[in-house]
Amino acid sequence: MATTIIDHPLINHKLTIMRDKNTKSNIFKQNLDEIAMLMVYEVTKDLEVEDIEIETPICPTVGKQLKKPVVLVPILRAGIGLVDGFRQIIPTAKVGHIGMSRNEETLKPEEYYAKFPKDLPDATVIVVDPMLATGGSASATIDCLKKRGAKDIKLVCLVGAPEGVSLIEKEHPDVDLTLAALDAKLNDKGYIVPGLGDAGDRLFGTE
Ligand code: PRP
Ligand code: URA
Secondary structure, three states: OOEEEOOOHHHHHHHHHHHOOOOOHHHHHHHHHHHHHHHHHHHOOOOOEEEEEEEOOOOEEEEEEEOOOEEEEEEEOHHHHHHHHHHHHOOOOEEOEEEEEEOOOOOOEEEEEEEOOOOHHHOEEEEEEEEEOOOHHHHHHHHHHHHOOOOEEEEEEEEEOHHHHHHHHHHOOOOEEEEEEEOOEEOOOOOEEOOOOOHHHHHHOOO
């Protein structure tokens, strides 16, 4: 597995806007969309392609096309915020959903919903969630996907904590992890420091 932390001026600029506690929900979502589109380029750079014979207006030639379907899996709720940006760039991607709610006392994830496309075993599955804190929600999601036959899984988060990165590296060494930023630590309530607060609440205005 590889852990990649993207260090890109545009992403860093937009992420700072998202971190600012004075940023309103609509601007938060707009910047999340834009960061998602920028992250797609890095996350998909090793997708397998195959040759395809086509004819240009000038002559026959051999081009490339994606070999496998792509399935996005947002972890509800906040993961939904990354789907639009990814689908702008990969419009053929199917979307599976998994609902995970972190128990505020135990910090353990509780699954409340799951619905996936049938072709998980043949697909590149990209799990998306803005926050990787303890890593529990992402790890449980990957467990669930592996039980349903997914073999090629990537995890994409905006902001990660060292604790979450360690958990994914330990429990899912076969999964590539991409982050826009690696923050310092978790606080005693399990929030990422400095982080951006509760991503779901900020995205959907439920603070
Ligand atoms: C947040 C976030 C992740 C999870 C990260 O979701 O979107 O799914 O917490 O924490 P962890 O790495 O410690 O598991 P939350 O459970 O708050 O649900 P929400 O998206 O509905 O707000
Ligand atoms: N979930 C969030 O939304 N934010 C955090 O900082 C940690 C978990």
